[in-house]
Amino acid sequence: MIPIRAYQGTRVAVLGLGRTGMATAKALAAGGAEVSPWDDDAAKREGAEAAGLILDDLYARDWGDCGALVISPGIAHTLPKPHPIAAMAKAVGVPIINDITLLGEAFAKDPHAQVIGVTGSNGKSTTCALIAHILSQAGLDVQLGGNIGRAVLDLDPPKPGRVYVLELSSYQLELADNLQCQVAVLTNLSPDHLERHGDMAGYVAAKAHIFTQSGPDDGVILGMDDVMSQTLYTKLRNRRLKPRPVSAKKVLGDGVSVLGGKLYDAALGRSQHVLSLNGHPSLEGRHNGQNVGIAYSVARTLHIRPDVIKAAIASFKGLAHRQxxxxxxxxxxxxxxxxxxxxxxxxxxxxxxxxxxxxxxxxxxxxxxxxxxxxxxxxxxxxxxxxxxxxxxxxxxxxxxxxxxxxxxxxxxxxxxxxxxxxxxxxxxxxxxxxxxxxxxxxxxxxxxxxxxxxxxxxxxxxxxxxxxxxx
CATH class of the missing domain: 3.90.190.20 (Mur ligase, C-terminal domain)
Known part of the structure; x- marks a missing residue:
């Protein structure tokens, strides 16, 4: 667990007691906050009580002493219609945040926190799992979580040499513009969750929050096989960032290309064949080519040798429910x-x-x-x-x-x-x-x-x- 100490001695409301909400409530309590947890689902309330949380009916309480409302990703706070408790918090001026906001605040004060953040419409989970596998095979201490596996605040605290690989959805990112990723990744963009973000522009803006804190010395990696990602790539270059492109459709003069099951790296000024995906059934298909290209780029950004990356990819077993x-x-x-x-x-x-x-x-x-x-x-x-x-x-x-x-x-x-x-x-x-x-x-x-x-x-x-x- 990562204790959240920013709200020590302050009451914080937590709405939603699933995997994310439970971890959030415990992390806040461990950091000294007075936690008021609630869920509309009676079964989840019972589970929270069994886990030792003391419930607080957020519909009935006085909001005057609340420093923040932490809302779970699946609960709407604006579109298509704000949850009644979110509307109550907004009406009295209580900030609405989420677990990624809390993580960003905690990590900003910890020099050992090293984050690889991955978002996109498709391929996030496989890409995250593959990145984590490569880094683990390279001998790094890896924590994998977020929208995959453990909730972010349920992960182990930072320490020297530890790396966090986080899958981040648009729901998580829309309230989190304070998380600095040492490597920030966008796999691709296609229409999704538009009812939550209003339109495609709102959805893209939520995804782009992953780059808000990126600086010239941070790794920035983008899939380049859709028009919207290409447009975002140009915008990031205009911010004087150094985005590294990845394509599974065309040869890039600068970046990584995966074509016909073969990965080419043009980092040295000319495209060089690095590895083949043929014979790896868990990574077949163009979409997996992009996933591998991005994972390879992340690993190279962290200075992992190509031969180590190649061996790790060969031993990757894939994820359930993905082809x-x-x-x-x-x-x-x-x-x-x-x-x-x-x-x-x-x-x-x-x-x-x-x-x-x-x-x-x-x-x-x-x-x-x-x-x-x-x-x-x-x-x-x-x-x-x-x-x-x-x-x-x-x-x-x-x-x-x-x-x-x-x-x-x-x-x-x-x-x-x-x-x-x-x-x-x-x-x-x-x-x-x-x-x-x-x-x-x-x-x-x-x-x-x-x-x-x-x-x-x-x-x-x-x-x-x-x-x-x-x-x-």
């Missing part, structure tokens, strides 16, 4: 890509696999599946479920056979049946939802776990049926 290969049933392959919560992420999987029986659905983002429409060539049928199924079916139109399903389980069954009955040599059942999971699941991890459980049920049923046929 995760499950064991096949007969000739049917299964891919769990539950982390694809928007169309741009799903389009990466649609470009990677062949003869796809595509499962999608849930809570659609504002642009629905627009980003996938140019990448349906390998899709043989789509199985749509969830709250916004009709909207997605209408958007997909007559481009491919569509099946509206009752649930993820129903969609998995139908996709498997159709794939097995097809004439394709190696059909692929792909869960790549292109939607948020919250209509039916707590998060994308729970959705991916449910898919894996459904596949295992199918496997047992298929094996049982095959055994009966052999004995009959």
């Amino acid at each position: 995760e290969r499950l064991a096949p049933i007969d000739r049917v392959a299964f891919i769990n890509d539950s982390k694809a919560t928007n169309g741009a992420a799903a389009s990466q999987a649609l470009q990677r696999f062949r003869d796809i029986f595509w499962i999608l659905g849930g809570e659609a983002k504002s642009d629905g599946v627009e980003a996938t429409l140019a990448h349906l060539q390998s899709v043989r049928a789509a199985y749509v479920y969830g709250r916004d199924a009709r909207k997605l079916i209408k958007q997909l139109g007559q481009s491919l056979p569509l099946v509206q399903c009752r649930s993820l389980e129903d969609a998995t069954q139908r996709a498997f049946d159709d794939g097995l009955a097809s004439s394709y040599e190696a059909p692929t059942v792909l869960l790549s939802p292109a939607c948020a999971s919250f209509d039916q699941f707590a998060n994308f991890e729970a959705r991916g776990a449910a898919f894996k459980a459904h596949v295992e049920i199918l496997r047992q049923a298929y094996q049982g049926a095959s055994a009966m046929e052999r004995t009959s």
Whole structure:
């Protein structure tokens, strides 16, 4: 835990008692603050009390003695509509902050704090995990957290030689312009969470907060394969920063390029082949090329030798729910890509696999599946479920056979049946939802776990049926 001492002797309200809120409340208490925690969810309140927190109904209290309201990332404080408690705090002039704000304040006073911050629309988790793996293999003391793994304030305190690799979402960054990252990373930009940020400009502005404290001596790394990131790159150069570009689409005269599974580094004035990704199934695909290129750039910024980076990449196992290969049933392959919560992420999987029986659905983002429409060539049928199924079916139109399903389980069954009955040599059942999971699941991890459980049920049923046929 990282104790937060900036509010010692001051009352601080904490709204939201999930993973982030619980860590925040404990870190504030450890630093001497008087904490008033609350959550609208009764089950989370019970969990907080069981963990030793004393609840304080923020709807009923006098806000006159509160120094700040710390709000969890998933709770709106402005758009689309502020949470009532956030509105109350704003009305009486209580500052609204979050755990990243607190971390920034704490780290600004600690000379040993060294942060690698990673944000972007897609690829953050894999990039963070790969960076952490490379640094660990290089012998560094690495703390991985934020939007992946542990909450930031639940991480161990700074000490000499310790490096923090933090995945930072737009929700976390929108209130945090005081965190200085020794290396700040933007993977890419595509429409996401627009209801929370108002429009694309608001979303990009939230992401760009990761560079607010960056100076000429700090590492700044940007993926360059979308127009908005290219525009931000130019703005950062105009601030006299030295952003290092990474592309998985074209050769760069300055920066890192990953093309055809090969990584090229132009740091020495000419492009040199450094390593190959061929034979690493957990890092296949153009999107992973960008992830690897960024992780490589971060490691080189920290002066890690290329041969150490190469060996670490070779031993990286990948993350669950990101184009995760499950064991096949007969000739049917299964891919769990539950982390694809928007169309741009799903389009990466649609470009990677062949003869796809595509499962999608849930809570659609504002642009629905627009980003996938140019990448349906390998899709043989789509199985749509969830709250916004009709909207997605209408958007997909007559481009491919569509099946509206009752649930993820129903969609998995139908996709498997159709794939097995097809004439394709190696059909692929792909869960790549292109939607948020919250209509039916707590998060994308729970959705991916449910898919894996459904596949295992199918496997047992298929094996049982095959055994009966052999004995009959």
